[in-house]
Amino acid sequence: MVGAETVTVAVGAASGLLKYTWIIAxxxxxxxxxTLFFGKRTPGKGAVYGIAALAASWVLSILVLWHFVxxxxxxxxxxxxxxxxPFHLQLGQYIDGLCAVMLVVxxxxxxxxxxxxxxxxxxDKRFTWFYFVLSMFTAAMLDVVIAPNLFQLLIGWEVMGxxxxxxxxxxxxxxxxxxxxxxxxxxxxxxxxxxxFGIFALIAATGFKTSNITDISGMIQAxxxxxxxxxxxxxxxxxxxxxxxxxxPLHVWLPDAMAGPTPVSALIHAATMVAAGVYLVGxxxxxxxxxxxxxxxxxxxxxxxxxxxxxxxxxxxNDIKRVLAYSTLSQLAYMVAVMGxxxxxxxxxxxxxxxxxxFKALLFLGAGSVIHAVHSNNMSDMGGLRKFxxxxxxxxxxxxxxxxxxxxxxxxxxxxxLLVSAYDGxxxxxxxxxxxxxxxxxxxxxxxxxxxxxxxxxxxxxxESPRSMTSPLVFLGAATVGVGFLGSPLIHAPFxxxxxxxxxxxxxxxxxxxxxxxxxxxGGIGVAYLMxxxxxxxDPLEGRLGPLWGVFQHRYYIDAFYMRAIIYPIRxxxxxxxxWFNQTVLDxxxxxxxxxxxxxxxxxxxFDRNVIDGAVNALGMGAEESGGLLKYLQSGNVxxxxxxxxxxxxxxxxxxxxx
Amino acid sequence: MIRLPMILFFSAxxxxxxxxxxxxxxxxxxxxxxxxxxxxxxxxxLVGFSASLRAMxxxxxxxxxxxxxxxxxxxxxxxVILLFRNRESINIDEAxxxxx
Numbered sequence: 001m002v003g004a005e006t007v008t009v010a011v012g013a014a015s016g017l018l019k020y021t022w023i024i025a026x027x028x029x030x031x032x033x034x035t036l037f038f039g040k041r042t043p044g045k046g047a048v049y050g051i052a053a054l055a056a057s058w059v060l061s062i063l064v065l066w067h068f069v070x071x072x073x074x075x076x077x078x079x080x081x082x083x084x085x086p087f088h089l090q091l092g093q094y095i096d097g098l099c100a101v102m103l104v105v106x107x108x109x110x111x112x113x114x115x116x117x118x119x120x121x122x123x124d125k126r127f128t129w130f131y132f133v134l135s136m137f138t139a140a141m142l143d144v145v146i147a148p149n150l151f152q153l154l155i156g157w158e159v160m161g162x163x164x165x166x167x168x169x170x171x172x173x174x175x176x177x178x179x180x181x182x183x184x185x186x187x188x189x190x191x192x193x194x195x196x197f198g199i200f201a202l203i204a205a206t207g208f209k210t211s212n213i214t215d216i217s218g219m220i221q222a223x224x225x226x227x228x229x230x231x232x233x234x235x236x237x238x239x240x241x242x243x244x245x246x247x248x249p250l251h252v253w254l255p256d257a258m259a260g261p262t263p264v265s266a267l268i269h270a271a272t273m274v275a276a277g278v279y280l281v282g283x284x285x286x287x288x289x290x291x292x293x294x295x296x297x298x299x300x301x302x303x304x305x306x307x308x309x310x311x312x313x314x315x316x317x318n319d320i321k322r323v324l325a326y327s328t329l330s331q332l333a334y335m336v337a338v339m340g341x342x343x344x345x346x347x348x349x350x351x352x353x354x355x356x357x358x359f360k361a362l363l364f365l366g367a368g369s370v371i372h373a374v375h376s377n378n379m380s381d382m383g384g385l386r387k388f389x390x391x392x393x394x395x396x397x398x399x400x401x402x403x404x405x406x407x408x409x410x411x412x413x414x415x416x417x418l419l420v421s422a423y424d425g426x427x428x429x430x431x432x433x434x435x436x437x438x439x440x441x442x443x444x445x446x447x448x449x450x451x452x453x454x455x456x457x458x459x460x461x462x463x464e465s466p467r468s469m470t471s472p473l474v475f476l477g478a479a480t481v482g483v484g485f486l487g488s489p490l491i492h493a494p495f496x497x498x499x500x501x502x503x504x505x506x507x508x509x510x511x512x513x514x515x516x517x518x519x520x521x522x523g524g525i526g527v528a529y530l531m532x533x534x535x536x537x538x539d540p541l542e543g544r545l546g547p548l549w550g551v552f553q554h555r556y557y558i559d560a561f562y563m564r565a566i567i568y569p570i571r572x573x574x575x576x577x578x579x580w581f582n583q584t585v586l587d588x589x590x591x592x593x594x595x596x597x598x599x600x601x602x603x604x605x606x607f608d609r610n611v612i613d614g615a616v617n618a619l620g621m622g623a624e625e626s627g628g629l630l631k632y633l634q635s636g637n638v639x640x641x642x643x644x645x646x647x648x649x650x651x652x653x654x655x656x657x658x659x
Numbered sequence: 660m661i662r663l664p665m666i667l668f669f670s671a672x673x674x675x676x677x678x679x680x681x682x683x684x685x686x687x688x689x690x691x692x693x694x695x696x697x698x699x700x701x702x703x704x705l706v707g708f709s710a711s712l713r714a715m716x717x718x719x720x721x722x723x724x725x726x727x728x729x730x731x732x733x734x735x736x737x738x739v740i741l742l743f744r745n746r747e748s749i750n751i752d753e754a755x756x757x758x759x
Contacts, residue, residue: 636755636756636757637752638754639751642682646682
């Protein structure tokens, strides 16, 4: 990188600030390093670095977004990293309105989570480590957001994966938690493999020249890459989305990932990493549009299956975080499904991603606040908490109403956009989405009621969380109220002037769909209210659902199926194979080596005894023998010596004279 | 004028006599005397060649040898006296302890 020239490709007006957008992603890396090396010696155990860096990143993100608010254009700049043959790998940034919005989302939520963790993780024995991974994760996500090429995106993508693994298993002393982290890591990895092959396919399609997203998009628009190739690449890339955004059939890791600390769930498993999968589809949307039509249909179908399936599972959960986890699955599936409904759907999906990040992070942090107070995840241990925790209660209700899609909160506007796009795209999808909306409102209301209303069932006296935890809740609550209007026709939907595909489009507002959405939300809430207003021993749904209750409790037996059909056979085969390998090959090798060593040492022994000792003895005996013979020369008779001397002189004289 | 070959013959005879004496006599004093014969044979040789070649260096060497021979006799007689004190004999055959 040193000495490489910075190539700035100005797509529209280039602002001085935008050139340095990469600093937003760099700041968390610096804070991570500081936390790692100096965290434990810093007062407050190092949390200050992450919070300061994220605050700075947040301010910078707002400034970057401001560029687009003022109508600025996209801008890319990059430096060469290395070249392999014709392939140029670059590092850099591609900043457009979508990217700016994502930067704001990620830094806002991450900042909230960093502050919130001060309270939530207080006294944790790996507090500093937690902040290190949190900062590292944020940096990786920001890298994914600004990445101008697929390799840089992949780097951030994988770092996120490992950080997610570390954070889910933060309390790894309990087997359940470490299992959850392994499950999450391996499941997402199953999606990452096709994702990587998708990247390779696209690079191959460019003739091994570039992995730059803008260039690839340009080639597809110019029909230099055929629809079939694009379809293969797109479906492979979508594999990554299925893994990271936890879509069916790889959705199984996300509910288990709730084993991690709640701030982690808010940051990673609600607002950022799982959104990265959706972001990927949107970022590579040219590939999906340029591909054969069945690709986008597959995307919609996967989304539809996940949204309905997950919403049904959310109905029967007792663990408050699991309700939110299934809700997240369902909401992500909304985005994914509508992505498949065309460019308008893509923009609507991003709007939903934007609003969902705020209200779902709010809900998770609110749930964390509740869990912090009652020391249990189970809603059966909660109830009546509104009196004890007013701030948490109010913000949680705001988040819940937004999730249900009640006017005028964020979720209403984004869900409305999604429904309009789905109606224009696939009408069957529209129907499923409305049904899911009813279910969403129902389980949200159930969750709120079981947690905050009725009478307190748990132990001890719950109390409101500290300021460090409530202030992020208030901030996110305000955002949840506010951000929806950015996509609202009331103020001409500025969001869709920043985030668009091709050309900005005017936002459609269809009154009857908005009305239908509101009716669905209120209907769900009303039914839930009627069902749960009286306190009962058993969940009233259990009776109504009949045998389905068991199916839902067992998550459609999908996890069990995976365990029996895939994990156990592979694990048992592997362990049998490893056992055989151990017994036969490794032991054989070790035994063989031992036998070899014994043989060699026997030979060495023989050689030592006979050859070396023999040589030494022979030398000794030779010296003795020769000395015995030579001793007679030394008679002690001086004249005899003189004779020898004389004879020697004569002999030498003869030799020299004759020579 | 005596010719050089005559001198050399004489010198050789004298040297051989010295060698014979050294190798054969048992009396240590006689051996010392035989060594003197050999040294003086060399002296004769040197002086002979010096006269023949008209170069003075031979005579200078002869003088050196006379000086060295004097010293040698001094040491040699001292050894013989010590030998006699230890053995009460100067028979060289009896002084044969310096061996295996």
